[in-house]
Amino acid sequence: MERNIILIGMPGSGKSTCGVLAAKALCMSFTDTDLLIQSAEEMKLQDIINERGTEYFEKAEERALLGVDCENTIISTGGSAVYYDNAMKKLKENGKVIYLKVDYDEMIRRISNMKTRGILLKEGETMEQLFRSRESLYEKYADVTIDCSGRTVEDTVLMICRAATE
Secondary structure (H helix, E strand, C coil), X not given: CCCEEEEEECCCXXXXXXXXXXXXXXXXXXXXXXXXXXXXXXXXXXXHHHHHCHXXXXXXXXXXXXXXXXXXXXXXXXXXXXXXXXXXXXXXXXXXXXXXXXXXXXXXXXCCCCCCCCCCCXXXXXXXHHHHHHHHHHHHHCCEEEEXXXXXXXXXXHHHHHHHHC
């Protein structure tokens, strides 16, 4: 079985954008777990959160992550994937986890559609609190960390490709 590459990181870190380009460069398949959720629920991520609530969204996201069954694939996860220990353990069993790291200011700069993006914020949680709470989880699961702050998409793709083949 060929191993997968699992991309984790903050919203706006480049998981989807860089993931699909790295998949092309490495002759791998690509899957985006946010799209799997939207397909299964037949709704946009933000609509799921708004209409069904964060608890429902969490269950849908965990189901999607646990249902990923592929090989030789770059898997772009939602920023909140690291909240689900069982799902992350399953993904790590058949893949290398790459953390696309951005600092807080870079994340905020990159996210222009904050209200419609489908970011899993708890009631009353700020983006800075979300950032701080997730940082240690990304580090916990990462096999490789790529600092993407200030890097171009092309630079990040190149670094993903290098990390994937090491």
